[in-house]
Amino acid sequence: MADVRKRFEIIISSALKESMSDVYITGGHPMVSRKSGVIQFHAASNWTHKDVDDLARALLNPRQLEDLKHRKSVDFAISLSGARLRINTFTTERGLSFAVRVLPGQIPTIEALNLHPSLHDIAKMTSGLVLICGATGSGKTTTIASIINDINNYRKAHIVMLENPIEYRFYSRQSFIQQRELGVQLPSFEQGLLDVLRENPDVIVVGELREPKTMQLTLNAAESGHLAIATLHASSPEEAIYRLCYAAPLESQDEIRFQLAETLNWIIVQQLVYIEKAGFRVPLLTIVKATKAIKNIIRENKLNQLHSAVQIGKSEGMFTSDRYLSDYLNTLISFIPYSQTFHPSSSEVSEDINYQSPLTDDMSESILPKKPLYKQNLQP
Structure with missing residues (x-):
């Protein structure tokens, strides 16, 4: 071996x-x-x-x-x-x-990922919901890591991250960061969210919004004064809003819609596209900010108007993917290769982050259910 x-x-x-x-x-x-x-x-x-x-x-x-x-x-x-x-x-x-x-061995910065500098504004948020959306492999987790890295360098906060698995190891700098992994330190995102609301966090990261209860608890966390940052598999802002609202039972959908309108800060949808002058793929973003117009569209369930509102919202810092390409990516003189982030993590702070308490850890048993979690995994 x-x-x-x-x-x-x-x-x-x-x-x-x-x-x-x-x-x-x-x-x-x-x-x-x-x-x-x-x-x-x-x-x-x-x-x-x-x-x-x-x-x-x-x-x-x-x-x-x-x-x-x-x-x-x-x-x-x-x-x-x-x-x-x-x-x-x-x-x-x-x-x-x-x-x-x-x-990357080192957590990349927003600049190192060639992301728009406005993403630094997320570090200043103290409550509400930020959704990072995209397909599998589009770099959602890495974008969140760069945002959390920004918060960690910018302000004092208690950050709890619920992940599956833990991909980037964080060391506390300005912020106190705790990471919990599905199947190791928590049996489900739902239970992790119930736990974390008793732990007085400032920032909550949810690795994936998939189950309706997880979505509801994340909205509740954002509504109760926490900054909640979560990933969602969605290829457009409309799909992200649709998935959140229609995952709930019919009788609860209007309530979820209003709750989302009240708590939403940003929706970021990203994909990786090859840029010829860079010679490699970089994130192409759609950025939606929860202006009054966007909130009204969500409340009134008029998602067919969302794209037009984003186009009109240029002065508010919103981008359609086409405008992001033309007004940002195509104006960059140079790009930072992703490979530059592949070097060992800094050891400037010594923390024991690989300890499993014998009171909670039994390496012979998993705390995950032994049956598949999702219906699509069930054998006929």
């Missing part, structure tokens, strides 16, 4: 040098990577089924192996070769497979 782990470390080191965003390993097949959104095959790097099984034994702890056995997949994150890796291990017709997302 030591040999396959060393081989894996060499692959990750190479991925960092080559600016690969993803690495895929499966038995009986050449390794596959993704760079600038394009899939590449590595014929010289073949893994046997035994190699992949040994890699699982080398990387997963007993609790994660138990999850893999019962759920047929497991998510976790580790630090390796100066980077953070978000890993999904899952079963296929070829046996075990690994999907590895390569994350």
Whole structure:
């Protein structure tokens, strides 16, 4: 197992040098990577089924192996070769497979991600809801990390982050940051939100809004004077609002709509696009700010008017994706390569962030349910 782990470390080191965003390993097949959104095959790097099984034994702890056995997949994150890796291990017709997302070893700044400087304004917010939306792999978690990094450098706050898994490790600077991982320190986002409201936080990060109860509790947190920052799988601001409102039972949808209108600060929808003069992909944003006009559109359920309101809201700092491209990305003289963020995290502050209390941790059992969480995972 030591040999396959060393081989894996060499692959990750190479991925960092080559600016690969993803690495895929499966038995009986050449390794596959993704760079600038394009899939590449590595014929010289073949893994046997035994190699992949040994890699699982080398990387997963007993609790994660138990999850893999019962759920047929497991998510976790580790630090390796100066980077953070978000890993999904899952079963296929070829046996075990690994999907590895390569994350920066150091938490990137807003500038390092080539994001619009107005995102610094989020660090000054003390309450309300900020939604970071986009497809899987669009960089939502990294954008949130840059925002939390900004808050951590800017002001004193108690920040609680509910994640699945913990992708970026934070050290407290100006802010006191606590991170909880689904399946390790909390059984569900719902329970985590119920807990966190008793912990007097200033900022709450919710790794994913998927279940209706999680959505409702996040809105409640924003309404009660906390800054709530959450990710949502949505490809447009209209879809984000629709998903939040229509996830609730019919009799509650009007109430949710009014609550969202009252609490919303920003909606950011992002995708990664290749910019020729940069030579790599950068985030392309749609930015919606909760002006009076936007709030009225949400209350009155007139989502067909939202795009026009964003176009009109240029003076308020709102961007459609087209305007973001023309007025911001196309005006940049230079871009910062994402690969520049791939170096070891600063050790300026010493914190023990990998401790599991023996009072709560049983490595032989997971606190996640052994049945699949979502209906789409159920076998017919």
